[in-house]
Amino acid sequence: MAMESLRKVVEDIAKENGFGKPEIVINPISTGGANYSSELFTIVVSEDAKETLHLFSKIIIINETIRAQMPPAIFDVERLIYVDLLKKYEDIEISHNVPPEKRLVVPKYYGCNTKKFEESVVLENLAEKGFITYDRFKSVDWEYAAKAVKSLAKFHALSMAYSEEYPQEFEEFVKKMDFQKEMFLGMFHQFYEQRIETTLSVTTEERKSKLKKYLDTHISVETIMKLSESSQRIVLSHGDYRPSNLMHKYNEDGTLQVIPVDFQTIQYTSPLFDLLYFIFTGSDEKFRRQHFQDLTDHYHQELSSALRYLGLNPDIIYPKRTYEYELKELLPYGLFVAIVGLPIITVELEDAPSMQGEGGFENMTSSKTGPLYPERMNGVINDFFRWGIIE
Template sequence: MTNINTEVVLRKLLDNIAKEHNYNDPNVSVRAITTDGASYSSMLYAATISTPNKEELQLFAKVANVGEIARSQLLLPLFDIERFAYKELLPAYEKIQDRNKLSNKDRLVWPKFYGCNPNLYEETVVLENLKTKGYVAYDRLKSIDWAYASKAVESLAKFHALSIAYGEENPTQYAELLAKMKFNPDSLNKMAGTFDKLVDMAVAVTKEDNKERLRQYILKESGFKNIDKFYQSTGLIILSHGDYKPSNLMHKTNKDGSIDVIPVDYQTISANSPIKDLYYLIFTGSDEEFRRHHYEQLIDHYYQQLCRALRNLNLDPEKHYPKKNYEKDLKDFMPFGLVLGVLALPVITVEAENAPSLQDENGLNSILTTKTSNLYPERLNGIVNDYVRWGIL
């Protein structure tokens, strides 16, 4: 792979966007955005397109920044999925919301899409810049609180309900889409060694009293050979977000103190259980104290909001996801919280200056050489403590 000048790639696309929107002889400015360790697959940019007597376009762009080795290891075609989301899936969801005449309060919102480049190693998407509307990313090193978490799961419930509604309206197409986006367990073979080393990293920072019980539980219940069960649920299967963590959500605090949350980063949509998204938010975005006070409250709130979102779309929650099925799925997926602690926390809690690169020759294995932060053992031990308290470990 040759080195790609991501700004040059972006500017070519921005020129095309300017022409499509009739910005004649435009002034195009581009500014790189630091990700502070929150983004590993893309270079991020803020851009503006302006011309006299027209409203300035305030844009946000993502340009692929993944090397050949990491691409061969990835479990999903990230950039293809994101283009599909913005060009096809989300517009279909918008039509469903329109047909059901949802109010602004009841709608799922996502950034406006302006254009993309599908070329290999130049994959780019350009969206509206939500920061110009007052939205900001959550501090990934800070635990979510109830005000934020409750709104985050409301948006998640809307996303999941729209998937179910899409399936009701397009059953054949939906079945084909789920089959296409179903997880392929064979792809895990590429990560076997990485998983074992991540387990060793986790055990090494676990408090002495829990070291052996964590190792034995992971090997027995959540070992590498069993991970695929979390990606092939026998319960409700929908189009899940796949990476529903605070750094992939934008939020705004309104004058009355209420919070609006907009999910972004649709690179990891896959056919899976809604519980995977819910647990992803909980176990990557919160600490032990939050879960001690709000875990039950949050999982109840999610289900209530899912039922509400389904009814808003003229669907029967009891038909599509009965409470007993939801509770069974919660129980079946419970080990996934520990899996996330092992797999995701080293990177999610990393300090910005130590964030791994997906461009180098180590590919995804660069995670293993990442210098972990002091927050990593704190968050991991918090999850372990939860599982001991819940009688699982």
């Protein structure tokens, strides 16, 4: 049924783009264990004397039990992002004459289906242009991380510009996203306690008691949510900004381009949550030893540059001193993210959790951990001991 509905959406897209009697080919593709809530498809729409459309689609595959644990509005988020928010961002860039090479790049949106159990979104197929996703089992390198953070800074700067230029409209959009906070609060409560046990099971004996004491006294879902609201400059954040939700390619001139995708987890929170999430889900201890300071400095430099192109003064909007203070205060979120996310991010394909079949969110915490998990998790723990956060 979902495939039939997707074909109907594609037929409508073809008609809107001037196709008469097109040939439509839809093929499933593997998520490689990086996507648990959707089936992915490539679509080719062709017709003589017409430029072929290369499209990409996601169809939601979440079972009844998990759906009952989620607000219905979650299934319409990505449409709202592409149709309303990202279009507004584009208008803001145009109004400020931001040079094309300095603008945020996202996939082109073609259409969607919002019918229950058939929810889908259709975008341009970036893979046809040579874009690929990063290997989730490898740590990011400096070049990739710098470009990814540059795109993130543009995304956050546009949120800041939106809130400054259209405060009432921005507030109304934020209200549409309010349900996300409650949903993620519930998910974190369900995941976190079990993930602590998973974390401690791979922690070295000499650090286990100190780590447990720190987690018991300093980190809870409630403290993390309070941290998310403590920033001087709250933004519409991506919410799941990790390499599996980015696509990249090397251009003919040798430069690297990174494009964010998958906006269904957008939240109203501190911009540092996206930054720390990217760092602690996408890098290993060696990378952070070499580049953590450089990358966090780079983010603020790129954010400041993007704000200036949008006619805003970064020293007023988000001063470096404030940013550095908040980064230090929010560092515990990096540990929290690693505890909650790394078991899933590093899981082997055959053990990847599923939102199909039966059962609720417990399906997401019952999967095995992969062989990379102990190294990556202990690397994060080592960071927090090395920084003196855990003593």
